[in-house]
Amino acid sequence: MTGPFGPAPTADNQIPEVYARQPVLRRLVPRLVGLDRDHHRRLPHHEFADDLPVVLLGGRHGTGKSAMLDDLQQAYAPGTGPWPGPRVPFARINCAELQERASVGPELSNNSYAVETLVELVAQLSRPVAGFGRLRFPCTTAGLLAVVSARRPGNDGELRVADRHAATLLGVPADERPRPTWDTLFRPALPAPPDGASPDPAGFPEAAVRTFLGGQRRLLTARRLVAWYETHRSEADNRLRGLPPGASGQPRPVPAAERAPFVARLCQEFHQGRGFRRGVERMLVAAFLEDARYGPFRRANRAPRPLVLLDNAHTDAGRDFLELLLEQRARSGRGARDRIVVIATELHGDDSPAGHGDAPDGGDVPYPEAARRSLHDIGTDAIWTRQSTAPSAGVLLLPLPPLECEHLERMLRRDDHASFDPYIANALHDLTRGHPMGARRLCEAVVDRARTEEWVAAGELLDLVHPGGAGESVVWRLLDTLVGSENHDELCLFSLAWDREAAERLAERWVPRRIDGLPAADGAADRLERERWSRGPGSRPFITDRFLRALLVHQMRSGRGGRGVDWSGAHGLLAEHHRRRAEGRSGRAARDEWSRFLWHRLAAGETREVVDRLHAEFLRQDGDALDWLHTLRTVAHAPRPPGDDWFERCQEVARGHRDLLQLRADPGAGLEKQAVNRLLHALWYAADELAEADRPLADRIGQDLSFLSAQHLTGRAVLAQAAIHWPRSVRDGGDWPLDGRRQDDRTSGRGAR
Incomplete structure (x- = not known):
C-alpha cells in the first residue's frame, strides 16, 4: 500500500x-x-x-x-x-476528562484511575486497522472484567461502573441503544440459586470471566491467558524472595474448570484496597503490555x-x-x-x-x-x-x-493589504512572550482590524476586538479560554498584588465572597497554583506568569475588570500596605518593601513623589549604588496608569523634552534630579510590553547612568557598569542585569504589571 x-x-x-x-x-x-x-x-x-x-x-x-x-x-x-x-x-485519552468521569473514591470499590484508563485503552486500541487487522487484549480484558464485576448490594455507583465497563470491554459500540447491562451480558453464567433467591455477589467476577473465556474462538487462548497470570504471580513471588525469574520452575497447568476462578481471584485482592489493589493494578498493566507485545497483530513485527x-x-x-x-x-x-x-x-x-x-x-x-x-x-x-x-x-x-518573532511576522503577513505599525510583531512577541494561543488570537485581531483601518498601532493591541465576537474584547476572549470567566474580576484585582498578603488586603476591602470554599485570596491562590499560573504560597508576584498578568492588569486598567474598584484606589491601598511593612523591617527586607511602595505610587501616576524619593536615596552618603539600582529597576517595571497619552508623555520626559517644565514645577531640581527623572521615565517606557525602546532612547539611558555614576560618592563603578549593560539589554529586550554579587536579584525586577 x-x-x-x-x-x-x-x-x-x-x-x-x-x-x-x-x-x-x-x-x-x-x-x-x-x-x-x-x-x-x-x-x-x-x-x-x-x-x-x-x-x-x-x-x-x-x-x-x-x-x-x-x-x-x-x-x-x-x-x-x-x-x-x-x-x-490508536488511542487518545484526555486524562482530565477521564478523572472527572471516573468518580473514583472509597465508595466505589470496583474502579480506579488505572482501571478506567486501561478500559479506555483496550476499547480504542482494539479498533480494526485497514491492512493490518486489530490488536486483541485477552489477558487484560479477563482481568478487568474480574475487577469491575464485583459489587456490594444496593451500591448503585458500583453497578453503573460494572455496566459501563463490561459493555465497553466486550466491544459493544458506544452508540448502541439500549445499552446492555452487566446482568444481560453475564447473568446466564451465574449458578441458579436455590428457592429463587438472589445470586451470591461473590460469584459475579467468576461468571464474567467464565463468559469471556467461553467466548474465545480458540481454546489455546484461554489456556495461555491463565498460564500468563500464573507465571506473573510466580515471578512476583520470586522478586519478593530475592530469587531470579523462573527460579521456581514452570508453574503447574491450571485445569479448565479452575481457570475462571483463578483469574477471578484478582477481584478479591483488588477490593482489599491499598497495597493489594496496587499489586493488581501492576498486574493489569503488565497484562496490557503483554497483550500488545505478543498479540497476532504484532507477529513478525510486520505492522x-x-x-x-x-x-x-x-x-x-x-x-x-x-x-x-x-x-x-x-x-x-x-x-x-x-x-x-x-x-x-x-x-x-x-x-x-x-x-x-x-x-x-x-x-x-x-x-x-x-x-x-x-x-x-x-x-x-x-x-x-x-x-x-x-x-x-x-x-x-x-x-x-515559545514561538519566535518570525512566527508572529508570518501570521501577520496573511493579508498583503493590511497596514499596521512595523513594530507590531515585536510588540506582540514582547507581550505574549511567544505564547502560541495568545499570539494567534492577537494576530487574528490585528489582521482583522487592519483590513478596515488605515493603521494599527502597537499601543492598541490590548484594546482590539475579537474577530467575529460582536464587539467582544480579544483580551476577554483570551482570559476566558485561559482561566475562565467565573472569577474574572477577582483575578484582575489580585494581578496588582505582589504576594498573597497583599492580595489578602485587597480581598478584605473589596472581595467579601469565598472562592472554592476558601477566603478569596486563598481560593484564588490555590486555583492559580493548581493551574501553574503561580509558584505556590511564596509566589512573588501573586500571579507569576507574565503574559497572563499583563492581560489581567490591562483589564483592570481599562475598567473591564475588578468591578467597583478604581485603579488609583487599589494602588493606594497596596502602597500603604507596603509602607507599613517597610517601617517594621530593616536591611534588604525594608528596601524591597520601599521598592514595592514606590512601584504602586508610580503605577498610580505619582511620578513626582517617586522621583523625589529616588533622588533622595541617590544622595544619601551611606547609600549603596547597587541597592539604588535594584530599587530603580523594580519601580520602573510598574504598569502604566490609565490614559492614552502615557506613551507620548513618557517619551518626551525620557528624551529631556520636559526638563524645563520640571524645573519650573520644582525650581530646586538640580542636574542629578533631572537625570533621575529622565532615567526613570526611559526605563518605565522600555519596560512596557507595547512600547518600542528605539536606539536613541536606549543611548539616553546609558548617558544618564554615566552622568549619575560620576555624581555618586561610592558607586561609580557599579553605575558605570549599568551604563554599559542596561542600554544593550533594553535594545535586545532582555532583563537589566545587576552586579554579580547578588545573583538572586536578577529576576526580582519582574514585578506584576
Whole structure:
C-alpha cells in the first residue's frame, strides 16, 4: 500500500500552535510509530530500538500541547478524508476528562484511575486497522472484567461502573441503544440459586470471566491467558524472595474448570484496597503490555507500532497510569519490552527561570531521572538511551519552546493589504512572550482590524476586538479560554498584588465572597497554583506568569475588570500596605518593601513623589549604588496608569523634552534630579510590553547612568557598569542585569504589571 492516506497538515496551512513543532510531528513520531505521515508506507523501526521512552511534551496553558495531539490524530487516525479511521492501533485519552468521569473514591470499590484508563485503552486500541487487522487484549480484558464485576448490594455507583465497563470491554459500540447491562451480558453464567433467591455477589467476577473465556474462538487462548497470570504471580513471588525469574520452575497447568476462578481471584485482592489493589493494578498493566507485545497483530513485527496519546498527564489519573507503565517498563528485561508509543502532554509552570519545574514551586518533580531534550536536538539527533534503572528514566521530556518573532511576522503577513505599525510583531512577541494561543488570537485581531483601518498601532493591541465576537474584547476572549470567566474580576484585582498578603488586603476591602470554599485570596491562590499560573504560597508576584498578568492588569486598567474598584484606589491601598511593612523591617527586607511602595505610587501616576524619593536615596552618603539600582529597576517595571497619552508623555520626559517644565514645577531640581527623572521615565517606557525602546532612547539611558555614576560618592563603578549593560539589554529586550554579587536579584525586577 503506497497510496496517500489523507493529506497531513503542511507548513502553509498549519495552525499556529504547532509552529516550530515539526521535529516532533514530522520526524520523531513517524519514526517511532514506523509509518509515514503522508503515505500508507512503513518505515523501519529506527528510533530507540526496543526500549521506547514516554515522550512528555511540557508547556503552559495555550502552548499548543493539545494542538500537537490533534495534529497527530489527524495524521494517524483521521476522522475524515479518503480513508477515515485509524492507520495504526490508536488511542487518545484526555486524562482530565477521564478523572472527572471516573468518580473514583472509597465508595466505589470496583474502579480506579488505572482501571478506567486501561478500559479506555483496550476499547480504542482494539479498533480494526485497514491492512493490518486489530490488536486483541485477552489477558487484560479477563482481568478487568474480574475487577469491575464485583459489587456490594444496593451500591448503585458500583453497578453503573460494572455496566459501563463490561459493555465497553466486550466491544459493544458506544452508540448502541439500549445499552446492555452487566446482568444481560453475564447473568446466564451465574449458578441458579436455590428457592429463587438472589445470586451470591461473590460469584459475579467468576461468571464474567467464565463468559469471556467461553467466548474465545480458540481454546489455546484461554489456556495461555491463565498460564500468563500464573507465571506473573510466580515471578512476583520470586522478586519478593530475592530469587531470579523462573527460579521456581514452570508453574503447574491450571485445569479448565479452575481457570475462571483463578483469574477471578484478582477481584478479591483488588477490593482489599491499598497495597493489594496496587499489586493488581501492576498486574493489569503488565497484562496490557503483554497483550500488545505478543498479540497476532504484532507477529513478525510486520505492522506499525501502536500509538497512544495522553492529554493532561499531569492530573492524578495521568500520573497514576504513567507511574504504573514506567514501573513495568523498568522491570522488563531487554528484548521483552512492549512496542507501544506513548506521547503525553503535561502542564508546566510559568515562563520565568524559577518556574521550570514540574510543580509550581519546583520542588515536586515527578520524573527526576527524565532525559530533557530540546525540540531542536530531537530534529537533528533523536538518539536516546535509558540512563538508569529508575522508572522515571523512561521519560523523554520535551519542553515546548515559545514561538519566535518570525512566527508572529508570518501570521501577520496573511493579508498583503493590511497596514499596521512595523513594530507590531515585536510588540506582540514582547507581550505574549511567544505564547502560541495568545499570539494567534492577537494576530487574528490585528489582521482583522487592519483590513478596515488605515493603521494599527502597537499601543492598541490590548484594546482590539475579537474577530467575529460582536464587539467582544480579544483580551476577554483570551482570559476566558485561559482561566475562565467565573472569577474574572477577582483575578484582575489580585494581578496588582505582589504576594498573597497583599492580595489578602485587597480581598478584605473589596472581595467579601469565598472562592472554592476558601477566603478569596486563598481560593484564588490555590486555583492559580493548581493551574501553574503561580509558584505556590511564596509566589512573588501573586500571579507569576507574565503574559497572563499583563492581560489581567490591562483589564483592570481599562475598567473591564475588578468591578467597583478604581485603579488609583487599589494602588493606594497596596502602597500603604507596603509602607507599613517597610517601617517594621530593616536591611534588604525594608528596601524591597520601599521598592514595592514606590512601584504602586508610580503605577498610580505619582511620578513626582517617586522621583523625589529616588533622588533622595541617590544622595544619601551611606547609600549603596547597587541597592539604588535594584530599587530603580523594580519601580520602573510598574504598569502604566490609565490614559492614552502615557506613551507620548513618557517619551518626551525620557528624551529631556520636559526638563524645563520640571524645573519650573520644582525650581530646586538640580542636574542629578533631572537625570533621575529622565532615567526613570526611559526605563518605565522600555519596560512596557507595547512600547518600542528605539536606539536613541536606549543611548539616553546609558548617558544618564554615566552622568549619575560620576555624581555618586561610592558607586561609580557599579553605575558605570549599568551604563554599559542596561542600554544593550533594553535594545535586545532582555532583563537589566545587576552586579554579580547578588545573583538572586536578577529576576526580582519582574514585578506584576
